[in-house]
Structures are given as C-alpha cells and as structure tokens.
Amino acid sequence: MIARILITLGVMIFAVVVPALEINSSHVFNSEWPPHARFHEVWQLTTNCGVGVLCLWLAWAKNNIKLASTLVIIVMGGALLSHGIENLYGGSIVSGNISKTFLGLELAAAAACIAILMAISAVLLEGKHKSPAKS
Template identity: 45%
Template sequence: MTKKIAITFSVFLYAFVVPYLDINETHVWNPDWTPHARIHEVWQLITNSSIGVVCLWLVWYKKEGRLSTLLSLIVMGGFLAAFFLKDGYDGSMKYLDGSEKTVLGINLAVLGFGIAFLFLLGSHLFTKTKRTTLNDV
C-alpha cells in the first residue's frame, strides 16, 4: 500500500497541483511570455496530467506499479534535472518581480517534487514484492 500512496501523492503534485498553480498570469497567460513559450507550457501541463491519469489507472485498477513508478519518476525527475541545469540555459524559478515561493529557503516546487521523488523511489526500492503487480502491497 505504501507504493500506491507514493504514486498517488506524486501524481497529485504533478498532474493536479502544478496545473492549478500554472494556469494563471504567472505562466499560461503571462503577458511577458512569447506565444511559443506558452504553447510549450500548456503542452507540458496536458502531457504530465495525462501521464498522471494513466499512472493512477495503472496502480489502482491494473495493480501495476512498476510502470506507474517509472513514469512518475520521469516526470518529477525531468523537473528536478531542469532545475539543477537552469544555469546552463539561463532558467530560473523566480518570477519577473524577483519573488520566489520558498519554504525554509528552498523553492517550493523543488522541495515538493524532491520529497515526492524520494518517497516514490524509496517505496519502490523497499517494498518490492512481486515483479509486475501490487497485489500484495
């Protein structure tokens, strides 16, 4: 059950919380973003949310956790990699006004995705029961 909770928690963050936070003037309707950048943002939101729905279906209805775990790790790991590589492409988590959402000095998205990534990875590594199913988890 720990693996199901870890998958569900991670999917909740990237498939539902992120779109809720990004469909506004800071991202999708940001007047300072080019239309090309906005289409990439909406594409990413739709893709990640769709992957999340598939992951929930896999883990709760098909009882298959390996693929769901892998897909969730790819989505969250992709964000974390982009964050840590940000200096190489002049990226930032700060808004144009210089503000940034932080908790204890750590960017909120990095903190949330980092915790979810580690929870998901740990639950996968420490709750291996059957090769392809979650029937016993």
Template identity: 45%
Template sequence: MKTKRATISLVILLYSVAVPFLEINNTHVFNPDWTPHAKIHEVWQLITNSSIGILCLWLVWVKNELRTSIVLSMLVTGGVLIAYCIQDVYGGSMKYLDDSEKAILGINIGVLGFGISFIFLILIFYRLEHQKNKHSIKLDY
C-alpha cells in the first residue's frame, strides 16, 4: 500500500509542484508575447491544479481514499494528454515561440511525463479495484 501511495503522491507532486515551478517564468506566466487573457488562464490552471494536488495528497495520506485521488489526478494528467491530441483544432503547441521544445527521444517531456503518470494511475486503480472485488463476498440466491 505504501508503494501505491508513494507513486500516486509522485504523480500529484508532478502536476501540483513541478509544473508550476517550470511555468512561472518568462516562457509562460511572464511571457511578454502572451496576451493578458492567456496569462490569467495559465495562472488559474496552475492554482487549480495545485489546489487539486493538495486535496489529493490529503485524500491519500489522511483519508486513505486512493481511488478518489487517482480519479482527480487522472483528470488533470489526462487533460494535458487530450489537449495535446487536439492541439491542431485550437492552434496549440508544446513548442516555444522560437520553435524549440523540451523533449526526450523526440517525445515532449510534458506528454511523456503525464503519459507515464496516467498509465501508472490506471494500473494502480485497476489493482485496487481487482483487490476490492477479490475480497468482496458474492452471494448467489
């Protein structure tokens, strides 16, 4: 159970601490080429995701509600993946204005990190559901 909690917590820290750390700078929040409206959406998203992260950590470590924390974290990490998949629809991009991109083996680090995180969350959720169903008593009448 501790490994599951630790893995879930690492995913939460990724979107609630690491992402704001990486985006509160001149490429995002203080980017002079961004419109004020885009900046407010960015800051709103960072505050919302960090707040969800605090709630999820509380759910994991205090309330022992791993499933709820996983679902909320899947909404955050999955939202990034969906936004990436439909970026052509709204003119989005993971590239900076100078056409550079942070990538590992040709895969954007955000997509890679959130993709791996999403998969881990699915696996942990499935494992928890499997354990729950294994321990439940089924009566046939």
C-alpha cells in the first residue's frame, strides 16, 4: 500500500502540479512564445498526464510497482536531464525571474528528485513485501 501511495505522490507532481503551474499566461498562453513552442508545451503536458494515468493504473489495478516506478523515473529524470543540459540549448528550469530553492536545488529540480526517490523507494518497499518463490 505504501508503495502505491509513493507512486501516486510522484505522479501528482508531473500530472497535476506541473500542469496547474503551466496552463497560464507564463507558459501555454504566453503570447511571446512561438505557436510551435506552445504546441510542444501542451503536447508535453498531455503526454505526461497520460503517462501519469498509466502509472496509477499499473500501480493500483495491476500492482506493477516496478513498471509504474520506471515510468515516473523516466518522466522526472527527463526533467532533470533537461535541466542538466540547459546550457547546451539556452533553456532554464527557472520560470521568469522567480528562483526558489529547496535543499540547495531549484524547486522544480528538487521536486523531480523527490519523485524519483519515491519511485525507487516504492520498488524497494514492494520487493521487501514479496516473499521469494518457493520451489
């Protein structure tokens, strides 16, 4: 049960919190962004929401904690990778002039790390609860 809750919390970061923060005039409706950039933003948000629904289904209906966790790690790891290489493409994890840190990291990077740690913890917890197969 705890593993499923950890997956759910990780999914909420990218499938609920991020869209809530980005469906506004600073991102999706930002008139200064080229239309194609806004298209990619909406594509990313809808894809992540779909992956989030899949993760929840895998965790709660199919009890497939490993695959659900892997998907959380892929989505949030992608955010961390994008942050790590942002100097290569002129991007920034910081939105506008607002920079907030948590545990020494930009808030978005910290949230991604927390989601990844929750997904890893879910797999480890689930592994402890499953007994080895008897021959």
